[in-house]
Amino acid sequence: MVAVDGPSGSGKSSVCRAAADRLRTAYLDTGAMYRAATWSCLQAGVDLTDGAAVAAHVRSVPLVMGTDPHAATTAVGDVDVTEAVRSAEVTAAVSAVASVPAVRADLVLRQRALIDAACAVPAPGRRPGVVVEGRDITTVVAPQAPVRVLLTAREDVRLARRARQDLGSADSGAVAAVRDAVVQRDLVDSRTTDFLVAADGVVTLDSSDLDFEGTVVALLGIVEHVAAVPQ
Ligand SMILES: Nc1ncnc2c1ncn2[C@@H]1O[C@H](COP(=O)(O)OP(=O)(O)OP(=O)(O)O)[C@@H](O)[C@H]1O
Numbered sequence: 125m126v127a128v129d130g131p132s133g134s135g136k137s138s139v140c141r142a143a144a145d146r147l148r149t150a151y152l153d154t155g156a157m158y159r160a161a162t163w164s165c166l167q168a169g170v171d172l173t174d175g176a177a178v179a180a181h182v183r184s185v186p187l188v189m190g191t192d193p194h195a196a197t198t199a200v201g202d203v204d205v206t207e208a209v210r211s212a213e214v215t216a217a218v219s220a221v222a223s224v225p226a227v228r229a230d231l232v233l234r235q236r237a238l239i240d241a242a243c244a245v246p247a248p249g250r251r252p253g254v255v256v257e258g259r260d261i262t263t264v265v266a267p268q269a270p271v272r273v274l275l276t277a278r279e280d281v282r283l284a285r286r287a288r289q290d291l292g293s294a295d296s297g298a299v300a301a302v303r304d305a306v307v308q309r310d311l312v313d314s315r316t317t318d319f320l321v322a323a324d325g326v327v328t329l330d331s332s333d334l335d336f337e338g339t340v341v342a343l344l345g346i347v348e349h350v351a352a353v354p355q
């Protein structure tokens with residue numbers, strides 16, 4: 125199992141999905157789980173300032189995660205919300221939901237169950253194992269993972285990547301437009317989870333000066349190194 129944490133725009137989703145594909149394992153995007161829980165709260169009109177109400181609602185949400193790196197889908201029951209959970213509305217609200225301790229306890233249990241399933245019963249054509257990414261995977265969800273990585277990049281680099289991805293440009297206007305969704309969200313999220321500093325035993329991979337391919341190769345290099353060294 126490979127556990128990866130890091131701030132917004134560091135490349136967790138894209139790099140981990142590519143790494144899982146090349147390792148032929150499953151891939152789990154835990155941020156999408158918090159986003160889907162948030163999507164459902166918004167749909168149901170739950171008061172996001174009421175932690176107990178949020179937790180009670182999230183407990184009832186039937187999250188269905190597709191862990192094939194080629195089809196990393198997110199559904200609530202039989203509603204596919206893969207695209208919907210990327211909306212600006214969900215992005216702006218997700219930190220409030222993710223900061224509720226009972227929501228985290230609930231989703232951490234579900235994440236561990238998905239990890240156990242991917243390690244025990246791989247999908248056809250896949251190897252046992254999973255690349256899991258989020259904010260607390262290396263520290264809370266799977267601190268025992270053989271490979272634990274903090275994927276990071278300088279703030280200016282992350283902003284430019286996000287602006288290019290969301291707005292097709294990294295000029296100063298586009299960067300300003302994504303700043304809240306990156307910097308402000310990280311600031312709020314970092315009060316709940318520690319994804320800015322590598323915990324003991326966690327390898328830091330700084331992708332600031334690497335291109336996408338270089339970052340995937342570097343992550344796979346860390347995996348190979350760990351596999352070569354008896355634990
Ligand atoms: N090393 C890299 N070099 C250039 N672009 C990259 C690199 N890594 C990722 N990207 C691009 O940066 C953008 C953001 O990456 P991604 O969505 O994977 O980040 P993330 O850490 O999952 O962000 P969030 O936590 O906000 O979902 C994507 O368009 C991705 O293709």
Ligand SMILES: Nc1ccn([C@H]2C[C@H](O)[C@@H](COP(=O)(O)O)O2)c(=O)n1
Pocket residue numbers: 132154155156158159218219222257258259260261309313316317
């Ligand atoms: N393990 C995780 C994963 C995600 N979150 C929170 C923090 C983010 O604001 C939000 C969405 O994640 P993203 O899709 O941007 O990676 O979910 C968390 O608290 N713990």
